[in-house]
Amino acid sequence: MDCNRQLVLTPEQLEEPCLAVQAGMMGELDQAVSEDLDHGALTMDISQAYKSDHLAQELHSKLGSADAPLGWEWSEGQLRFQGCLYIPNQEILHLQVIHNFHNHPSTGHFREARTSDLIHWNFHWPGLRQMVKDYVASCTTCARAKSPRHKPYGKLKQLPIPSRPWSSISMDFIEQLPASKGFSAILIVVN
Numbered sequence: 001m002d003c004n005r006q007l008v009l010t011p012e013q014l015e016e017p018c019l020a021v022q023a024g025m026m027g028e029l030d031q032a033v034s035e036d037l038d039h040g041a042l043t044m045d046i047s048q049a050y051k052s053d054h055l056a057q058e059l060h061s062k063l064g065s066a067d068a069p070l071g072w073e074w075s076e077g078q079l080r081f082q083g084c085l086y087i088p089n090q091e092i093l094h095l096q097v098i099h100n101f102h103n104h105p106s107t108g109h110f111r112e113a114r115t116s117d118l119i120h121w122n123f124h125w126p127g128l129r130q131m132v133k134d135y136v137a138s139c140t141t142c143a144r145a146k147s148p149r150h151k152p153y154g155k156l157k158q159l160p161i162p163s164r165p166w167s168s169i170s171m172d173f174i175e176q177l178p179a180s181k182g183f184s185a186i187l188i189v190v191n
């Protein structure tokens, strides 16, 4: 019997609607992951922080009026931008959200883009992606456990030894020093 002639997927299964269903299932899986995370205490802290957040207070007074900004809404004491919960401008809250998604056992230290996407589906604050990038870059667990994905760096090479004095020199300035007798820079010459 010729096993290579056995169909694995029929032409109908390979059509677009089937792929769309699979994509939808992926979305549900991601949703389940985010809902598993412990956000109870965090949500309380966020609601408290709204009281001292400039943007939240400004939007609170504007929403409902004629010049209300698009995409923002207050519902059940929470400020949302395009459905995502707005996190007030407090670094400790931002770090807590990133920590919950990046370090949580169910997510397991995803890389920058994946961590960023997971957070972005539920939360919003200006500079979110850059902060996630910095956080993941400084994560010690990732640094120990993940191998680098760039080409290996070149090896350091020693400069050739000059044949005589002053055949090779380098010069540089140290600038922006505090002024001393009117001077604020030093010229360095290395022979």
Ligand SMILES: [Zn+2]
Pocket: 102, 109, 110, 136, 139, 140, 141, 142, 143
């Ligand atoms: Zn990590």
